[in-house]
Amino acid sequence: MKPLAIASLLWPPNQRVLPAFVKRHPGTTVLSLDGLISQAMTARITDAGGQVLAFEALLDEPARLALGRAVEARMRTLEAVLTQPAWGDYWREFPLSERSLAAILSQVAAAQLPTLLRLMAAMDEAHQRFNLRLIVLNEDMTPPPRALVAWGRSRGVPTVQLSHGVELFQPYTVHADLQADITAVFGERGIEGYADIGLDLSSLRITGNPAWDDYAELRHRRREIREAVAAEHGLSPNLPIVVFGTTWSANLTAHSDEGIHGRTLHMFLSAAQALARSGLSAQFVVKDRPGAPAAAQHKIPALFADYGLPAASARYVAGEAMPWVVGSDVVISMQSNLSLEAMMVGTPAVDLLNEVGMWLGPCFAADSGVIEAEASSLAETLRAILGDAQLRDRQRHRLAQAAPRHNIGVDGHATERFIALLETLLPAGSRPALSLPA
């Protein structure tokens, strides 16, 4: 009998479901991309009774060499096909030349084909060696997960996408489809965008976000976390902490703004400057995304000085969001799930409106508790939040009321719900009993 296995492309914040699953299914091998699962998480999976194996380890050197030759052969064929009349005929009505389109496809194929063919070969090998029961992903759009979904469909292996965020926009271009057999969303709000564009919703399931389960407990430790994050970054826990979560442009829609990172950063710094000049004592934190360019570490602090913000009251960070979400007084972001994380713990949240966000949104309703503000009113909005206790209480109340709709896992049990969902896709007899919260 082949050993049980699941394939996982889950991102680190959601990998907690893996040891939870393995604990209920001891002996499971978790197949994943090399390096995607950290050593610490590998240890947790091992402790739970499983093991981690990289896809890459399933292919020996002769197999890799053969794949390389196959890629070369396919690329030669592609180059030939792109010069055939059929290519030009197909794109005759398209507003770009067949030659420019051919160049784009050739460029993308050269970049993606090696990875995809290796992944397919690895999956075939895995299918031979293991009883491969599930494929779990955090998105089904980029080439590797998309290929895994297609592979799973051809082999009868169920694919489950655990959304990596609430789809706050109207889904556009690459987002405007659902590929996986099942897509787990966090709450009713996560269904709206797909419903708006007329997609079949039958593959959607509401589980909540396992990556946010910790917030259920952390919100009761606000003071402790605030003091810790303040101490770590040389801030005072006794002064307001205002956190700005940056954004960046994926350029996957023509509405995108390549300069949005800088543009919105300057909007925030202008507001911070106005507040500082008005005499408000507050501390301003620019929280960049993990993986932000290293140059930002000195460029952005230099901007603080340009805006006259005292060195003691401004910080640039690029680590995890969770401590800042819990420990700060207000979180500002742009049409981001960061507002929802703030919602989970009752931290006042401001959505900084901008062109892109408005044309692809709007993202928040008036009763969500998230305050929307344009750049021109950001300073005034922050002043009101920091200075008006009644306003803060009112927003916290609205955030609390809106939270389950955005993430049913506000109760801290999304992991269990997701595991239960996975187990519905396993054959009867391989599902141990699981009690779920009401």
Added chain:
Amino acid sequence: MHATHSTTGPAAPHAAASQLEALQGAAYLRHRLLVDLVREHFVGSRVLSVDEDSPRAGTSTRIFHGLKRSLPETPITWHDAGQRGESVDLVLALGSRPQSAPLSRQLSDWAARLVDGGRLIVELLSVEHPRACPATGSDDAGAIAIAAADLVQEAAQHGLCVLALVPYGLFLCDGGHSRFLGDLPTTAYFRRLLSWLPQDRLLLELALVIEKDVVAHLSPRITDRFVAVFERRSDTAAVSAWLHRLQALEDRLCRSPLDRSELQSQLVRPLPALRQHVSALLHASLRCRRLFDAVVTPLVARGGMAWRDLVEPPLDSYFMGVARHRDLDRYAMQWSRQAGCQVPGVAPIFQHADVPLGRALEYSLVEPLLTQGFGRFTGVRS
């Protein structure tokens, strides 16, 4: 089958005020519009208000609160139309008319209650409404919606002469379609946008300008509902003339492109002033731009009007730019979904056994198309 409220006499102010606070989004806009409509056509002091058959305080109560008037007596429900009572100067029938209440009988009963020269203000769903049932013959017992012309003719039979018939509720858009504007959003994103109406002064101002300065003066087929104002008097000639004007108006407004002079002839405010007012709001507010685009794009798309007719430069270029972005997104979707799998000879190159990998390239095909192909981006992010 009397009062739907436990209080008699003046409406409890705290209850009505809290109900106003609870009104959100489009419901708040509806309230504002109805208050203004009723205020404009209010006559006398003896009022019979007809409200929804609901345990909660209904539309009439809120309207009186909005008018800063005391509710003169406990409202009756639509089903109580047959009950006799003292003569009144005004009958106010607002809110959802239940399907089982025959309109013909209601018109007869309300007309009987009105003094000569008294008025009936009634809110009805238009045949454009998605819940409209086509009336068969003269039996409208099953119809909760009616065509404006049919209503006017029906009312005339009961001695009620039309004074005004005001389309309203463009943003309530249950039906999602207007003969004038085309498809309207009925989606969650649009409801989220409208939810800010009570709090966003500029957004509310734009919505009121569109409703009161434009929509209210056009054909009742534009919206899903209308408010009709009748006066108790017999004037066959006036009714005929009104019906004739309505038909002519509907004929003119459905032409494409729309004749601006025809449109101006219907409106009270000069088009240039409206254009200036709207442009100022659009400059000041992102939400206003989103709302305006959602409502007007269908009209522009079918050639009814051009952006330059509606907004001052450079806003016309701005909205055309947004439309261009949408076009580019459509091209991007077409390209990315087809390039690797639908062009003859290409799909097999990306096939692995029975697994079609061509669609897996979709994500990676979009940015190069927008950047290298259409020049929308430089590839350099700040």
